[in-house]
Amino acid sequence: MTSSASWRAASAWSLGALEVLPGTDKDGYLRNLADWSPAVAEEIAQQSGITLTAAHWQVIELAQAFYRTYDLSPDMRPLVKWVRAKLGEEKGSSLHLLKLFPGSPARLTAKIAGLPRPTNCL
CATH class of the missing domain: 1.10.10.370 (DsrC protein, C-terminal domain)
Incomplete structure (x- = not known):
């Protein structure tokens, strides 16, 4: 398992096709700025249909x-x-x-x- 995939497996839970990151509000914004990382950004972007460049x-x-x-x-x-x-x-x-x-x-x-x-x- 890649580090990104293992991070997702350890940090997110699945709700049907939607992965929900811990510490987010109902709209997907992080509740705590300290929870942000590049891996979190990649996951949020992916959920929004964006591949970060x-x-x-x-x-x-x-x-x-x-x-x-x-x-x-x-x-x-x-x-x-x-x-x-x-x-x-x-x-x-x-x-x-x-x-x-x-x-x-x-x-x-x-x-x-x-x-x-x-x-x-x-």
Whole structure:
């Protein structure tokens, strides 16, 4: 069993086709930031239908830096501005973030990054 698979077997329980990570709320957000790890991020992303790439990890790390700086998860507009300031115009656009995190980039990024749900996201 690979380390990722053994981690999942030890840390998650199965509910039909859905794996539920320990310490998450009903929407899948971690209740405790300290429970986050890259393996947890991979599992949450996989459950959301996303295979994480280097581009995803850049945004995840920036969302975590935003949280450390402001003590809140970035909503869409602040996330776009933060990514633009750190990675430039091309990557700091709503369209780029939507391609990486379809649906609601701020919510999905926060969930995968182990952050609380952004307050102003629908």
